Each structure stands twice: as structure tokens, then as C-alpha cells.
Amino acid sequence: MAKRSKSQLPKRRFSLDTWLLRHAQTALSALGRLWRTPINTLMTTMVIGIALALPSSLHLLIGNMRVLSDAWEGSASVSLFLAESVDEAQAKAVRARIIQRPDVVEARLISRGHALEEFRRLSGFGGAIDLLDHNPLPAVVVVRPHQRIQGAAAVKRMADTLQTYREIDLAQVDLQWVQRLSAITRMIERGVWVLAVLLAVAVLLIVGNTIRLEVQNRRSEIEIVTLVGGTDAFIRRPFLYEGLWYGALGATLGLLLVLVSLYLLNGPVRALAGLYESTFALSMIDLKGLLGLLIGGPLLGLAGAWLAVGRHLARTRPA
Numbered sequence: 001m002a003k004r005s006k007s008q009l010p011k012r013r014f015s016l017d018t019w020l021l022r023h024a025q026t027a028l029s030a031l032g033r034l035w036r037t038p039i040n041t042l043m044t045t046m047v048i049g050i051a052l053a054l055p056s057s058l059h060l061l062i063g064n065m066r067v068l069s070d071a072w073e074g075s076a077s078v079s080l081f082l083a084e085s086v087d088e089a090q091a092k093a094v095r096a097r098i099i100q101r102p103d104v105v106e107a108r109l110i111s112r113g114h115a116l117e118e119f120r121r122l123s124g125f126g127g128a129i130d131l132l133d134h135n136p137l138p139a140v141v142v143v144r145p146h147q148r149i150q151g152a153a154a155v156k157r158m159a160d161t162l163q164t165y166r167e168i169d170l171a172q173v174d175l176q177w178v179q180r181l182s183a184i185t186r187m188i189e190r191g192v193w194v195l196a197v198l199l200a201v202a203v204l205l206i207v208g209n210t211i212r213l214e215v216q217n218r219r220s221e222i223e224i225v226t227l228v229g230g231t232d233a234f235i236r237r238p239f240l241y242e243g244l245w246y247g248a249l250g251a252t253l254g255l256l257l258v259l260v261s262l263y264l265l266n267g268p269v270r271a272l273a274g275l276y277e278s279t280f281a282l283s284m285i286d287l288k289g290l291l292g293l294l295i296g297g298p299l300l301g302l303a304g305a306w307l308a309v310g311r312h313l314a315r316t317r318p319a
Contacts, residue, residue, distance in 0.1 A: 023237075030241035033214075034249075041249075044210050048250025048297070051203050053257040055196035056293050060258065060285055062192060065185045068280060078159045080141040081170040088112075091139040094167045098143060103158055106144040112137055138169065200300055203250070207243050207304030215239060215312045222312075232313050239309045240302055247301020251294050258285060258293075 034041045080098070082091055091109055099107040110118075115137040143162065145155055155173050163171035215222070222235055266282045273280040285293075 026237050027241045027244075030238050031245055034242065034245055040210075041246075044206065044246060045249045045253055047206055048203055048246060048301070049253030049257060051199045051206070052251055052254035052293060052297050053261075055192055055199055056254060056258050056285070056289055057261060058188070058192040058195065059289050059292075060262070060283075062185060062189050063286060063289075064282055065181070065188075067283060068181075078143040078145065078155065078162065079172045080143060080162055080165075080168050081172070082139045082141065082167055083169045084138055086139060086167050088139070090167060091141070094165065095141050097165075098141060098162065103146045103148075104143055105146050108142045110140040110142065112139050115140060141168075200296075203247070203297075203300045204304040204307070207246050207301045208308040210246065211239050211243055211305045211308040212312070214242065215309060235313065236306070236309045240305050243301040243303075243305025243308075244298050245301070247298040247304075248294075250301070251297025254297065255285075255290070255293055 080094075082094065086094070088111055091111065095107050095109040098104055145158055159171040159173045162168060225235055262282055262284065270281050
């Protein structure tokens with residue numbers, strides 16, 4: 001029989017359908033192995049889910065704190081303390097001038113008598129106040145800026161402009177505690193990033209250790225596959241899908257934990273906000289946080305499995 005030339009030999013062609021079918025079979029086989037050990041799978045998945053839910057919940061908390069801070073900052077007010085020599089008629093005239101400004105939506109005058117009565121009611125020093133010869137409290141105009149005046153710097157510039165009025169002794173911006181809240185939010189945000197990195201490393205270690213034990217249990221099978229010519233990629237593939245499934249299941253559980261926490265906390269937060277005449281409510285997880293959780297979990301599981309199998313292959317590969 002005549003030998004075929006090289007050009008006549010059948011060529012092995014890459015088939016995308018075959019490649020996808022093999023990967024689908026391997027993925028389903030890996031899921032089946034997890035299903036056959038439900039207790040171990042559930043415990044590992046719960047640990048991964050809790051580790052992923054913690055930074056996600058804190059990220060959501062920071063987002064809600066930022067929304068709350070922006071809302072309070074947008075409703076900031078400026079207190080204008082009038083000079084002691086300004087009488088009630090002049091105070092009303094000052095208030096009328098201020099309300100005409102385009103950057104002011106509301107200007108409320110608190111007269112000296114009303115300020116004294118409010119101080120008497122809130123301080124509890126009514127007897128001592130009755131001994132005073134005159135009212136030491138000045139009249140105050142409380143100004144609420146327009147919505148376009150956003151941020152502490154813009155409100156401060158507006159207050160500096162108002163303080164140039166000769167009738168005004170002091171213009172005080174009521175934003176100090178909001179600025180402190182913003183500083184606390186930035187500090188917590190930095191801490192969340194540190195915690196997220198530490199927990200990501202923890203997920204890598206959890207998945208890596210779980211896959212390492214699986215590799216040890218299937219060592220004989222791996223040796224046989226190696227002897228018949230199985231490549232590292234072929235050996236690594238089922239373990240990578242197991243790590244991927246662990247990460248995906250853990251991310252799903254983590255998302256469920258975050259949503260349940262939101263549901264349980266939303267009612268009390270609404271009730272607390274109602275006491276301060278606010279309609280604030282916890283916002284749901286945003287797209288960035290959702291994608292970070294659902295994509296980051298499987299990727300961490302895949303990376304942990306890759307490291308565990310790669311370490312085993314490096315040890316068993318002949319020098």
C-alpha cells in the first residue's frame with residue numbers, strides 16, 4: 001500500500017462546538033461532585049458567602065452615609081446674628097433684603113424676645129433668666145440657601161458675603177457636624193478597602209485549601225492521566241471549575257445575606273428618620289457593588305483553585 005504524503009494526511013481542526021461541549025461537560029461534572037458532598041459544600045460556601053458579604057455590606061453602608069451626608073449638606077442653613085443695636089424694625093428690613101437675594105430660598109427672623117423665650121424653655125434656667133436686667137440675646141435671621149448652592153465651601157462663601165452687611169455681627173454656617181460625618185465616612189471607606197483585600201485573601205485561602213484536599217483525594221487519578229499523556233491544562237480544568245462554582249455559590253449566598261440585612265434594617269431606619277421628619281430610607285445595592293460581588297466571587301474561586309492545582313503540578317512535575 002502506498003504511503004500517503006503529508007499533504008494527504010487528515011488534519012485535526014479546531015472545533016468551537018467540541019471545545020464548548022467539553023467545557024460544559026467538565027463544568028457540570030464539577031458541580032455534580034459538589035452536589036454529592038452537600039455538607040462540605042454548604043460549609044465552604046457559607047464561609048465564602050460571609051467573607052464576601054462583609055465588605056459588600058460596608059460598601060453599601062458607606063453609600064447610604066454619603067447620600068445622607070449630601071442631603072444634610074444640601075439643607076444646610078446660615079445663622080445671621082444681628083448687632084445688639086438693631087431694633088425689631090431694622091431686623092425685619094434686613095430679613096426683607098436677604099430674602100430678595102437669588103441664592104436664598106428662605107429667611108426666617110427670630111426676634112430677641114422669641115430667642116429669649118426659646119432659651120428659657122430649652123435651658124431650664126428660667127429663674128436665673130428672670131433676674132436679668134435686659135435681654136442679652138441678639139435677633140437672628142436663619143437663611144436657607146438655594147439648591148444650587150452645594151457643598152460646604154459654597155455655603156461658606158455665601159455666609160462671608162452676608163456678613164458684610166453692617167447690621168450683621170456674625171454669620172455662622174451650621175455645617176460643622178456634617179463635615180465631621182464626611183470625614184468619618186472617608187475614614188470608614190479606607191478601612192473597608194483594607195478589609196476587602198484581607199477577606200479576598202481569605203477567600204483565596206479557603207478555596208485553595210479546599211481544592212488542595214480534593215487534589216490529594218484524586219492523586220491516583222491524576223497520576224494515571226499524566227501517564228497516558230494528559231496535559232496540565234486537562235488536569236487543571238475540573239478543579240478550576242470547582243473553584244469557580246465555589247466562588248459563584250458563595251457570591252450568591254453573600255448577595256442573599258446583604259439583601260436580607262437590608263430588609264431587616266430598612267424598617268427601623270425609616271422609623272428613626274421619621275422622628276427627625278426625614279424620608280430617608282436605605283438604598284439598594286448599586287450596580288458597581290452587585291457586579292463586584294457576583295464577578296469577584298467566581299474570580300477569587302478560580303484564582304484559588306489555579307494556585308492550589310498549580311502548586312501540586314509543580315511538585316509532581318519531573319525535574
